[in-house]
Amino acid sequence: xxxxxxxxxxxxxxxxxxxxxxxxxxxxxxxxxxxxxxxxxxxxxxxxxxxxxxxxxxxxxxxxxxxxxxxxxxxxxxxxxxxxxxxxxxxxxxxxxxxxxxxxxxxxxxxxxxxxxxxxxxxxxxxxxxxxxxxxxxxxxxxxxxxxxxxxxxxxxxxxxxxxxxxxxxxxxxxxxxxxxxxxxxxxxxxxxxxxxxxxxxxxxxxxxxxxxxxxxxxxxxxxxxxxxxxxxxxxxxxxxxxxxxxxxxxxxxxxxxxxxxxxxxxxxxxxxxxxxxxxxxxxxxxxxxxxxxxxxxxxxxxxxxxxxxxxxxxxxxxxxxxxxxxxxxxxxxxxxxxxxxxxxxxxxxxxxxxxxxxxxxxxxx
Ligand code: PLP
Numbered sequence: 001x002x003x004x005x006x007x008x009x010x011x012x013x014x015x016x017x018x019x020x021x022x023x024x025x026x027x028x029x030x031x032x033x034x035x036x037x038x039x040x041x042x043x044x045x046x047x048x049x050x051x052x053x054x055x056x057x058x059x060x061x062x063x064x065x066x067x068x069x070x071x072x073x074x075x076x077x078x079x080x081x082x083x084x085x086x087x088x089x090x091x092x093x094x095x096x097x098x099x100x101x102x103x104x105x106x107x108x109x110x111x112x113x114x115x116x117x118x119x120x121x122x123x124x125x126x127x128x129x130x131x132x133x134x135x136x137x138x139x140x141x142x143x144x145x146x147x148x149x150x151x152x153x154x155x156x157x158x159x160x161x162x163x164x165x166x167x168x169x170x171x172x173x174x175x176x177x178x179x180x181x182x183x184x185x186x187x188x189x190x191x192x193x194x195x196x197x198x199x200x201x202x203x204x205x206x207x208x209x210x211x212x213x214x215x216x217x218x219x220x221x222x223x224x225x226x227x228x229x230x231x232x233x234x235x236x237x238x239x240x241x242x243x244x245x246x247x248x249x250x251x252x253x254x255x256x257x258x259x260x261x262x263x264x265x266x267x268x269x270x271x272x273x274x275x276x277x278x279x280x281x282x283x284x285x286x287x288x289x290x291x292x293x294x295x296x297x298x299x300x301x302x303x304x305x306x307x308x309x310x311x312x313x314x315x316x317x318x319x320x321x322x323x324x325x326x327x328x329x330x331x332x333x334x335x336x337x338x339x340x341x342x343x344x345x346x347x348x349x350x351x352x353x354x355x356x357x358x359x360x361x362x363x364x365x366x
Contacts (some may be wrong), residue, residue, distance in 0.1 A: 075211070088109075088126060183256050187204040292339055
């Protein structure tokens with residue numbers, strides 16, 4: 001099996017597995033006051049510090065663990081439901097679907113490369129008379145990999161007295177990440193996207209902001225997220241964070257080499273293909289291929305039968321493939337928005353994997 005779906009989830013690296021395996025045999029509740037509890041608490045707090053360090057989040061910020069990136073995004077947006085919320089048209093469903101539920105969610109357009117339209121954001125912020133405002137724009141898009149100008153977005157938001165949140169779930173381990181450079185107030189991450197176990201995410205928020213929790217109970221996570229912490233997943237996220245940070249340059253240059261080689265050869269073999277957002281600044285590992293002559297589903301199934309795992313960017317949790325709202329927002333036709341497949345490389349992929357993909361894909365696209 002050739003796995004080219006690293007934006008969906010990643011395997012846990014051997015070094016992380018080895019480090020967390022012994023913890024499975026322990027009873028570790030960080031809220032318990034006895035010795036094991038205190039050990040668990042120390043592991044939890046070390047993990048918090050290590051992840052904060054990776055993001056360069058100092059004392060101006062707090063970090064609370066959540067179960068996922070989805071929960072982290074929800075927690076931030078839920079704190080602004082009595083205000084105006086400005087999101088981009090290409091957000092992940094954990095942000096985007098708020099626009100289907102609430103009338104105070106304003107959608108900001110993107111250009112044909114999938115980059116947020118700053119003039120549209122400026123105009124929409126200026127029209128708001130609400131004193132409470134949040135701008136929520138992802139750092140890197142999960143389907144196209146397009147990286148948003150978050151520094152400029154947070155500056156603009158500040159001029160309008162708005163807070164800024166960025167969903168950085170796809171960015172960790174694929175680009176340099178420093179919360180101060182981004183200038184955002186809130187940031188969301190998710191461990192399983194960069195080598196942690198599924199089941200842990202984190203929200204980073206200003207120390208002086210009184211965040212209202214979604215989960216009420218024992219008051220874990222400084223009261224921000226009740227429920228016993230998923231220490232194994234949290235520990236694996238912190239260890240994975242250190243691994244990706246240590247090798248970031250090596251990782252990103254390997255990924256970029258593979259991706260560039262892949263796109264160049266794919267386009268010369270199948271000239272009808274469009275790589276969505278190719279001209280924009282993108283994550284080094286992601287290619288969203290639009291093949292107007294084939295539906296996402298047909299491509300996905302044929303590749304799966306040949307042992308190659310990719311995804312249709314637009315797949316939802318039921319596995320059904322729908323129209324990509326991201327491609328639609330970028331101006332692609334309905335037909336094209338149903339023809340995208342996402343190839344997302346990981347550090348273990350090699351040139352041989354590209355070779356295998358191209359041989360299979362050129363047969364399929366005729
Ligand atoms: N945000 C982005 C950009 C994502 O790609 C994903 C997952 O695909 C999420 C949020 C949700 O993360 P999780 O799977 O941890 O809920």
